[in-house]
Amino acid sequence: MTVTFKFEKEESTASPIYRTYAVDETGNVLMTWQIVCDDESKLESIAAEAYAQAIANTVILNQQGVA
């Protein structure tokens, strides 16, 4: 699956905040989160790293809180 990233700049009081969307080939949003970053040119690589880290460390719990 190929994942691409879309960014929308949000209001910020400190570093710029970007609403980030991880999207698959068919346009489905797989994940959305915020990235705080002063350098817009690094957004793509930061998003890729953050997404990979989030997927690698996610433990999905059931309703009883058991993995």
Place this chain on the structure above:
Amino acid sequence: MPTRIKAGTSTSGGVFEPDTAGTLELQTGSTPTTALAIDASQNVGIGTSSPTSYGGFTTLAINNSSNGGLLDFVTNGIVQGQIFSTTSEMRFTKIGANFTSFYTNGSERVRINSTGGVSVGTTTALATLTVNGNITPVQAPSSNWGIDFAPSTSAGSFVTIANDATYDLAAGSGLVYVYDNAGNGAAQYFAFFGSTSVTNLTGGFFAATINTAGKVNFYYESGTARYRFQNKTGSTVNLFISTIRLRASA
């Protein structure tokens, strides 16, 4: 009985009486098309000759072959509000920078203001959702219950903070819970009137002092009057941040 138009009586201004028990239709257009229909059960159709009918109800059906029905509420020729439905959407609209309210038993219960703020039990929205009263999760305590902040996917909602970047929380006093998604640690902070302290810490990943090298620091930033996360770890971090706000700061 023939079709009759009768003069007014003491209780009506006039009567148009069809000659059968069928539907009364009013047609318009160069190719006459039914604009208004009233069936024998007093159901009314606009744009249809066959008003919908349900036992125990009198209906008003507005039909259009393209989109559907739309009700305009007009003041002195200017549309103020609308209700419409298409095949995919039911929409309630207040035109302009005004609010929409919902009443029960003679009192306003819920309001949506012009910027999308929803207030329950109060007419003033202080945030996206304001509730004047208690909020009670009804899940059993043994299950996964509580308030979920902006969940997105199974991975939840997190904030990615680039190295040397900062992320501000709104002003206020309360508890702040944070953990790093890569398993580097977790912390519970107490933020109180311009100061922060760590009340519980797992690992050495977090600190409550500005510019501590190698850590994510949480401190009060007086210039912005906000509590601020500062990433001094040397690399990007993914943080899950939850807050319980106790009261606004002075």
